[in-house]
Amino acid sequence: MSKLIWKNDYNIDVPDIDDKMKALFEGMNRYLEYDDKRRKEEDYDEIGEVLADLSEAVRQHFAHEEKVLTQYHYPEIGGHKKEHRRFVKKILAFRRVYSEEPEKIYKDSVRFIREWLVQHIMDEDMRYAPFIRVQKYLNEHSAQSRRGR
Ligand SMILES: [Fe+2]
Numbered sequence: 001m002s003k004l005i006w007k008n009d010y011n012i013d014v015p016d017i018d019d020k021m022k023a024l025f026e027g028m029n030r031y032l033e034y035d036d037k038r039r040k041e042e043d044y045d046e047i048g049e050v051l052a053d054l055s056e057a058v059r060q061h062f063a064h065e066e067k068v069l070t071q072y073h074y075p076e077i078g079g080h081k082k083e084h085r086r087f088v089k090k091i092l093a094f095r096r097v098y099s100e101e102p103e104k105i106y107k108d109s110v111r112f113i114r115e116w117l118v119q120h121i122m123d124e125d126m127r128y129a130p131f132i133r134v135q136k137y138l139n140e141h142s143a144q145s146r147r148g149r
Contacts, residue, residue, distance in 0.1 A: 001114060003029045010121055012129045014068055014136065020061040021121070027057040028117060035110055044102035051098065051109070055091045062088065065125075072135040074128050083124055087116055 004025045011018050031050050034043060062084045069077045094109040 001032055001035045001110060003032055004114065004117065010125075012125060013133055017061075017065055017068060020057075020064050021125075024054075024057045024061050024117070027054040028114060030054070031110060032114065034106065039103070039106070044106070047106055048095075048098055048102065051091075051095060054113070055088075055095060058088065058091060068132065069128060072132055074131055076128070080124055080128065083120065087120070090116075 006022055006025055010021065012021075027050075031047070031054050034047050034050075037043070039047070066077070066081055066084070069080060074080070090112065091109075094105050094112075098105045
């Protein structure tokens with residue numbers, strides 16, 4: 001499966017969101033590395049750790065993104081958070097049964113996580129991006145005009 005490559009189209013233009021998303025891509029790419037390799041039984045401990053790191057990167061990114069959406073009063077935050085929760089639950093479920101069937105879980109999860117991330121960015125994150133950009137601009141602009149007075 002091909003690696004995730006960051007595109008400028010993915011930029012939300014809120015630096016921390018973009019940086020955390022890039023970190024998430026790196027975590028995902030580390031996870032994807034095992035897809036091409038012939039996996040041996042002893043690799044599965046390592047893969048389990050990479051999955052744990054990836055799930056931590058997901059948690060941090062979501063927490064931060066939700067904080068920003070709350071700060072700017074994004075009206076559709078409820079639905080967005082629900083999407084996040086569903087995904088986190090799915091990753092936790094993968095992690096829970098990973099030790100029992102690592103090979104199967106790896107195969108199922110690597111595809112699922114990769115597809116989900118790209119789709120979530122394109123469908124959900126891109127929906128809030130213009131809203132946040134406008135709010136950010138208005139905030140900065142009104143702060144400037146207050147200072148100018
Ligand atoms: Fe999101």
